[in-house]
Every structure is written in C-alpha cells, then in structure tokens.
Amino acid sequence: MTEKISDIGEFGLIGRLRDLLLKEGHAGRGVVVGIGDDTASFIPRAGHETLITCDSMVEGRHYLPECISPHDLGRRAMICNISDIGAMGGLPLYALVSLGLRPETAVVDVEEMYRGFLFELNPFHASIIGGNITGVGGSSFIDITLLGEVPEGKTIRRSTAKPGDAILVTGFPGRSGAGLRLLLEKRGEEGVENRSLVRKYLVPGHRAGAGRAVALSGLATAMIDTSDGFLGDLGHICEESGAGADLEKKNLPLDEDLIETARRFGEDPLDFVLGNSDDYELIITCPPEHVIEVIEVLREAGVDSISEVGKITSSARTIRLIDERGGERRIHPKGWDHFGK
Known part of the structure; x- marks a missing residue:
C-alpha cells in the first residue's frame, strides 16, 4: 500500500526529506546552519551582491497534477526561480521550500518532487537550507524563495535600456x-x-x-x-x-x-x-x-x-x-x- 503523509506525519516527512537532501544534494557554500533549527544561516561571499526571489505554484492554477509528474513539477518550480536569478546576472545558492500538501499525498511523490528540485540545483552546487510544510484541505501549493549572488556591480536590471539599443x-x-x-x-x-x-x-x-x-x-x-x-x-x-x-x-x-x-x-x-x-x-x-x-x-x-x-x-x-x-x-x-x- 502506498505510504501517505498522514501515515508518517509532518515530522516524519521532514526527516525523510532531510535524509534525502543529505544523500543526494549539496551542503552549500558558506552555510553555517541548515535544516533543523529555527532559521538557516550562511556567510555571504565578499565582493558579491545577494539576490533574492520567490515564486509560488498553486495546483489547478499553475499546474495540473494529472498532466505533470512530481519530478517534473519540482524541476519546473525551481526553474522559475533560477531563471529570475539568472536574469539579474546571478547564480543560485540557497533555497527555502514551503509546501502545502493534502494528508493523502503519497510520500514517494513528495520525495520525487524534491529530487526534481535537486536536479536543477545540483549543477550549481546550490542547496535547500530550510522551508516549511503545512497541511491543506484544498489545492496543494509550492512556494520557493531562492537566494543567489552576483559579483558586486554586475547586476543587470530591466530599467536601464537606452534608446537606440x-x-x-x-x-x-x-x-x-x-x-x-x-x-x-x-x-x-x-x-x-x-x-x-x-x-x-x-x-x-x-x-x-x-x-x-x-x-x-x-x-x-x-x-x-x-x-x-x-x-x-x-x-x-x-x-x-x-x-x-x-x-x-x-x-x-x-x-x-x-x-x-x-x-x-x-x-x-x-x-x-x-x-x-x-x-x-x-x-x-x-x-x-x-x-x-x-x-x-x-x-x-x-x-x-x-x-x-x-x-x-x-x-x-x-x-x-x-x-x-x-x-x-x-x-x-x-x-x-x-x-x-
């Protein structure tokens, strides 16, 4: 029988995801405190600006679960955020992932979603350093905050185009x-x-x-x-x-x-x-x-x-x-x- 979130509870799920991240993800450069404490902590690299973006995906509004696999859903959700960092000239470093999930959600589906996150983060040696999981009675959602960095003075904005360009x-x-x-x-x-x-x-x-x-x-x-x-x-x-x-x-x-x-x-x-x-x-x-x-x-x-x-x-x-x-x-x-x- 398929194991559901309700079978192992919130903290059982967090433990499973933490183990997955330790085995299949990266520790992250400059991370002092990762998953497991009240907050995460990291030391910014000298000479770099920190970029921060966030994006949400709501079931039925941004994706149809019957049309996308959990792995692809994880990839898609992370791509949205990585693209924002890249458009400013930066590369991703740390992600915070918040999920709203129904109790009957299969644990293996959540794990596959996290593997999708890592599929996109691992090439950059970026890491998931925290987040939140809550239960919902209706539509599931994914909310990701992604931090990145760009060398100081190299950020590219959307507000600086010039006539003739x-x-x-x-x-x-x-x-x-x-x-x-x-x-x-x-x-x-x-x-x-x-x-x-x-x-x-x-x-x-x-x-x-x-x-x-x-x-x-x-x-x-x-x-x-x-x-x-x-x-x-x-x-x-x-x-x-x-x-x-x-x-x-x-x-x-x-x-x-x-x-x-x-x-x-x-x-x-x-x-x-x-x-x-x-x-x-x-x-x-x-x-x-x-x-x-x-x-x-x-x-x-x-x-x-x-x-x-x-x-x-x-x-x-x-x-x-x-x-x-x-x-x-x-x-x-x-x-x-x-x-x-």
Missing part, C-alpha cells in the same frame, strides 16, 4: 504557450506529454548560465527573462526604462513545431510568439555596436539560437511591429496576470 532574444518564444495549448486540447492522448512543445511547457529550462555570462561581459544595458511572455516582458523593460520599442516582424524567431501547431489550430504563429508563454528565455538590450560580441558571449554559454528583433526607442511605453513593407502597427504588451480574466 538593439533588442536580442534567445531561443524561440511562444513554444511553451503552444505546448500548454497542445496539452490542454490533447489531454489524455497517449504520449502527448512527450511532444517537444509540451515538454517545453512542462520543463521549460532556464538561461542562468547565459545570463551570468552576459552580466560578466559588461556589454548589455538591460535584461529580463520571459516568464510572462515575450511581448509582456519586453513591455516591462520599456515601462521601467521609460522607453519604447520597434520590433521587426521578419526577425521574430519562429520554430517549425510552433508553426505546425499554430496551423493545426488555425492561428497565426506570431500570436504564440507575442502572447502569454513562460519560456524563460532572455531578452537583452545592448548598444548596436556590441550586438556581435553579445551573440558570441551567448553562443559560448551554450545558446544555439539568438535573434536580433528590433531596437529600443524614445517613445515611452510604445511598442510597434514593423512589417516587411515598413508598415507600422502599435501592439500592446499584456503578459501573464494572475488576477486577469
């Missing part, structure tokens, strides 16, 4: 959104979770290593990850920088799988590229004379696809799409809104 984007924005659409419409179909677009949605990956490389290069003026969708997150750069943007329609990257999926749904592929899609790619702005150098930095960091898609303008909060004939159309950024309809 080139706009670069990694990868193929829209793939995750198209994958979610496929998953919802083909739910229950055998093997749907293994399609490339669906995998991009379930386990999107992150660009933390590339973000770090760009930060250390000193070539970029602003950077953000595409957690809300390409257009929505470009809108955040424009909003915070008091600037606008012109996008060249012909330069927006289109993935073949995305094109085929859009065709199947009778939609324009650009609607996926510009729409809500948590791809966790990077949008980078830099002076036009540094574009080639930034692309080289990204390629050396393992990024295969980089597109120069437009430029920052002085037209505050105005984003225009320029077609092949030079025609202009104003487009309005609308990223993912947790309270939107």
Whole structure:
C-alpha cells in the first residue's frame, strides 16, 4: 500500500526529506546552519551582491497534477526561480521550500518532487537550507524563495535600456504557450506529454548560465527573462526604462513545431510568439555596436539560437511591429496576470 503523509506525519516527512537532501544534494557554500533549527544561516561571499526571489505554484492554477509528474513539477518550480536569478546576472545558492500538501499525498511523490528540485540545483552546487510544510484541505501549493549572488556591480536590471539599443532574444518564444495549448486540447492522448512543445511547457529550462555570462561581459544595458511572455516582458523593460520599442516582424524567431501547431489550430504563429508563454528565455538590450560580441558571449554559454528583433526607442511605453513593407502597427504588451480574466 502506498505510504501517505498522514501515515508518517509532518515530522516524519521532514526527516525523510532531510535524509534525502543529505544523500543526494549539496551542503552549500558558506552555510553555517541548515535544516533543523529555527532559521538557516550562511556567510555571504565578499565582493558579491545577494539576490533574492520567490515564486509560488498553486495546483489547478499553475499546474495540473494529472498532466505533470512530481519530478517534473519540482524541476519546473525551481526553474522559475533560477531563471529570475539568472536574469539579474546571478547564480543560485540557497533555497527555502514551503509546501502545502493534502494528508493523502503519497510520500514517494513528495520525495520525487524534491529530487526534481535537486536536479536543477545540483549543477550549481546550490542547496535547500530550510522551508516549511503545512497541511491543506484544498489545492496543494509550492512556494520557493531562492537566494543567489552576483559579483558586486554586475547586476543587470530591466530599467536601464537606452534608446537606440538593439533588442536580442534567445531561443524561440511562444513554444511553451503552444505546448500548454497542445496539452490542454490533447489531454489524455497517449504520449502527448512527450511532444517537444509540451515538454517545453512542462520543463521549460532556464538561461542562468547565459545570463551570468552576459552580466560578466559588461556589454548589455538591460535584461529580463520571459516568464510572462515575450511581448509582456519586453513591455516591462520599456515601462521601467521609460522607453519604447520597434520590433521587426521578419526577425521574430519562429520554430517549425510552433508553426505546425499554430496551423493545426488555425492561428497565426506570431500570436504564440507575442502572447502569454513562460519560456524563460532572455531578452537583452545592448548598444548596436556590441550586438556581435553579445551573440558570441551567448553562443559560448551554450545558446544555439539568438535573434536580433528590433531596437529600443524614445517613445515611452510604445511598442510597434514593423512589417516587411515598413508598415507600422502599435501592439500592446499584456503578459501573464494572475488576477486577469
């Protein structure tokens, strides 16, 4: 019979997870006190700024348990946070994980979720140093606070883009959104979770290593990850920088799988590229004379696809799409809104 949380209790579960972390995780650099005391404690590294981010995932709102394995769910939850750290030019160090779980949840599922967390943290020798577990009667949730570091003075913000800067984007924005659409419409179909677009949605990956490389290069003026969708997150750069943007329609990257999926749904592929899609790619702005150098930095960091898609303008909060004939159309950024309809 499958062992449930109610069979071993809160502290029995904490003990099991602590043992798992000791065996399969890393101790973490600079950690003085880890799991087991009232708080965790660590010594920051000299010459570095500390970055802190947090993100929550709620069952039924951010994930459907019947569509994602516990291991992939753990990976996805941690990727969201690692991507934020990477978009500021940092690398992850320490995580605090809080869970709201129903008593009938299988213990093995919680352990597999933690293995998913470690799958993403271990390459950085980052560690889980604390957290909280509570019982819920309704939807389960995951809440992660992640701390990272970046060399002093190397943090990249979203608020420092300048008119005339080139706009670069990694990868193929829209793939995750198209994958979610496929998953919802083909739910229950055998093997749907293994399609490339669906995998991009379930386990999107992150660009933390590339973000770090760009930060250390000193070539970029602003950077953000595409957690809300390409257009929505470009809108955040424009909003915070008091600037606008012109996008060249012909330069927006289109993935073949995305094109085929859009065709199947009778939609324009650009609607996926510009729409809500948590791809966790990077949008980078830099002076036009540094574009080639930034692309080289990204390629050396393992990024295969980089597109120069437009430029920052002085037209505050105005984003225009320029077609092949030079025609202009104003487009309005609308990223993912947790309270939107």
